[in-house]
Amino acid sequence: MPVRELSSGIxxxxxxxxxxxxxxxxxxxxxxxxxxxxxxxxxxxxQWDPSRSKLGAMVLKNFDIPLExxxxxxxxxxxxxxxxxxxxxxxTDGLVxxxxxxxxxxxxxxxxxxxxxxxxxxxxDANKPQSYAHIVEKVDVVFQDVAQPxxxxxxxxxxxxxxxxxxxxxxxxxxxxxxxxxxPKKIFKEEVRKLESGFDIEFEVLERKELxxxxxxxxxxxxxxxxxxxx
Amino acid sequence: xxxxPGQTIPVQRSGGFELADIEFTAWFGKxxxxxxxxxxxxxxxDNDPEKLAELVVQLQESSKEKPQSVPLQRTDxxxxxxxxxxxxxxxxxxILLRDVCxxxxxxxxxxxxxxxxxxxxxVEALDDIDKNVNELSERLFEWYxxxxxELEMTGEELANFVSTYxxxxxxxxxxxxxxxxxxxxxxxxMFADEELLRSFARNICSLYDTxxxxxxxxxxxxxxxxxxxxxxxxxxxxARLMSMAGSLEKLAAFPSSTVQVIGxxxxxxxxxxxxxxxxxxxxxFNNPVIKNAPWWQRxxxxxxxxxxxxxxxxxxxxxxxxxxxxxxxxxxxxxxIRQANPNPPERKPExxxxxxxxxxxxxxxxxxKKSGGNK
Numbered sequence: 001m002p003v004r005e006l007s008s009g010i011x012x013x014x015x016x017x018x019x020x021x022x023x024x025x026x027x028x029x030x031x032x033x034x035x036x037x038x039x040x041x042x043x044x045x046x047q048w049d050p051s052r053s054k055l056g057a058m059v060l061k062n063f064d065i066p067l068e069x070x071x072x073x074x075x076x077x078x079x080x081x082x083x084x085x086x087x088x089x090x091x092t093d094g095l096v097x098x099x100x101x102x103x104x105x106x107x108x109x110x111x112x113x114x115x116x117x118x119x120x121x122x123x124x125d126a127n128k129p130q131s132y133a134h135i136v137e138k139v140d141v142v143f144q145d146v147a148q149p150x151x152x153x154x155x156x157x158x159x160x161x162x163x164x165x166x167x168x169x170x171x172x173x174x175x176x177x178x179x180x181x182x183x184p185k186k187i188f189k190e191e192v193r194k195l196e197s198g199f200d201i202e203f204e205v206l207e208r209k210e211l212x213x214x215x216x217x218x219x220x221x222x223x224x225x226x227x228x229x230x231x
Numbered sequence: 232x233x234x235x236p237g238q239t240i241p242v243q244r245s246g247g248f249e250l251a252d253i254e255f256t257a258w259f260g261k262x263x264x265x266x267x268x269x270x271x272x273x274x275x276x277d278n279d280p281e282k283l284a285e286l287v288v289q290l291q292e293s294s295k296e297k298p299q300s301v302p303l304q305r306t307d308x309x310x311x312x313x314x315x316x317x318x319x320x321x322x323x324x325x326i327l328l329r330d331v332c333x334x335x336x337x338x339x340x341x342x343x344x345x346x347x348x349x350x351x352x353x354v355e356a357l358d359d360i361d362k363n364v365n366e367l368s369e370r371l372f373e374w375y376x377x378x379x380x381e382l383e384m385t386g387e388e389l390a391n392f393v394s395t396y397x398x399x400x401x402x403x404x405x406x407x408x409x410x411x412x413x414x415x416x417x418x419x420x421m422f423a424d425e426e427l428l429r430s431f432a433r434n435i436c437s438l439y440d441t442x443x444x445x446x447x448x449x450x451x452x453x454x455x456x457x458x459x460x461x462x463x464x465x466x467x468x469x470a471r472l473m474s475m476a477g478s479l480e481k482l483a484a485f486p487s488s489t490v491q492v493i494g495x496x497x498x499x500x501x502x503x504x505x506x507x508x509x510x511x512x513x514x515x516f517n518n519p520v521i522k523n524a525p526w527w528q529r530x531x532x533x534x535x536x537x538x539x540x541x542x543x544x545x546x547x548x549x550x551x552x553x554x555x556x557x558x559x560x561x562x563x564x565x566x567x568i569r570q571a572n573p574n575p576p577e578r579k580p581e582x583x584x585x586x587x588x589x590x591x592x593x594x595x596x597x598x599x600k601k602s603g604g605n606k
């Protein structure tokens with residue numbers, strides 16, 4: 001079975017001419033949310049459904065994913081851990097801080113953390129980075145999927161506290177959670193503007209694409225913290 | 232330009248003379264940093280995961296009230312922990328932090344079982360039971376109807392009848408239905424089917440019992456958890472409002488215009504998206520004040536009721552004591568609305584003959600014109 005590495009730790013398997021996105025299963029034999037397990041050449045992969053994961057969709061949309069096997073990631077809006085489990089697969093030598101606000105979904109996430117050594121659960125509001133500043137170290141990547149009206153602000157807030165200089169920010173912006181009525185294009189433009197110059201730290205947007213057909217009215221975005229290197 | 236709440240920027244104020252030291256508490260200890268983020272002093276905590284987890288939760292709780300100022304140019308936490316000798320290796324840091332955070336999150340989760348969350352679960356269970364018991368009752372009606380079609384019973388009455396008597400031949404002679412039973416055109420009920428039907432009916436009865444049980448539970452706990460809300464909106468509507476808002480705290484934070492239309496989501500979004508009229512009431516419609524009012528008063532009454540409901544929710548959340556003045560003020564307000572609007576207003580002469588259909592048509596035409604023009 002042909003296996004192609006799309007980005008570090010992210011694979012595309014060719015099963016009878018059907019392309020399947022997958023990551024190497026860190027805990028072989030266990031499926032996290034009912035996804036398919038595929039074994040090839042003694043290595044077990046977990047299928048990654050892009051329509052259930054913004055990050056998965058971003059991979060298939062040919063984004064340049066800034067995750068490396070030894071990255072430290074701050075994941076905002078971890079939910080039940082569907083995507084986090086794949087991030088955990090990718091970061092074989094890394095660590096992911098998974099922030100989630102809802103105790104109900106945190107319950108599921110904790111089960112995942114119990115199994116996997118590289119996820120650190122934090123039950124907190126991503127709007128208030130101070131409330132977990134005593135836990136989180138500097139990270140290489142901030143990934144945010146919180147679907148809140150003040151998404152850009154939350155991203156910048158957190159980056160300000162936790163993102164390394166020149167670190168990457170990955171965002172999934174859901175236009176409907178910002179304004180249900182206005183046109184998505186307009187909202188995306190405004191959010192990008194906010195990231196680039198709306199706050200006191202700035203980002204350089206590297207890539208932006210809508211996540212159709214996997215997610216409706218979502219914009220995927222990869223940005224890098226812009227640091228004015230004084231000479 | 233914006234500032235983080237609670238943030239202090241000591242570097243600018245110090246002006247280079249006095250170095251403003253910052254105290255920052257991390258999960259592993261208290262750090263004293265100078266203006267450049269260099270560690271001056273560190274006071275390490277015990278490295279017992281259980282105690283550290285408690286501290287982490289405490290720190291998080293206290294930062295909600297008063298966020299601790301976080302020096303942005305502080306050294307990395309991991310480097311600090313290694314530098315102060317809290318752990319020796321990178322891996323130890325990961326292992327300990329993971330253990331601590333999992334414990335902390337678990338203890339936070341177990342604290343989320345609050346009074347209002349229990350009521351919310353109960354009210355949602357009530358809805359589930361209603362939905363299912365209706366379906367099951369209908370099935371019993373169809374099924375038992377083959378054997379005793381003349382029986383004009385539905386719902387709990389029917390379930391009780393079936394579980395008590397089973398086949399209609401078991402209805403005693405002195406029962407008021409005995410004549411109907413003996414002359415029924417229904418088929419004979421075989422023993423095996425009879426047992427099945429009786430057990431099915433018993434289950435339905437017990438669901439009705441559970442439903443009453445839950446209802447009582449909601450009535451009594453609403454009285455103690457949210458006495459004002461219970462008095463103004465009624466126990467069941469109050470509980471439903473909490474369930475839709477997510478918690479009593481959230482309901483207390485809602486503006487009363489939101490309270491007025493909670494539960495009318497579809498109508499509200501239709502109104503926001505197109506030119507549909509705004510909804511007058513959401514689930515508070517079920518309150519007899521509005522339900523029994525004539526249509527032209529409903530909007531006004533709903534507004535007054537919603538205003539007092541949010542007042543009641545706030546009183547409940549922040550003080551928890553029954554305040555009878557809310558109810559009095561509400562009654563006064565309701566009465567004055569009723570008196571000010573005794574008669575239905577005259578509808579506008581144009582709107583009446585066309586009604587809703589007319590409006591819709593005119594909107595459609597406009598749309599067509601627009602899209603035609605664009606082409």
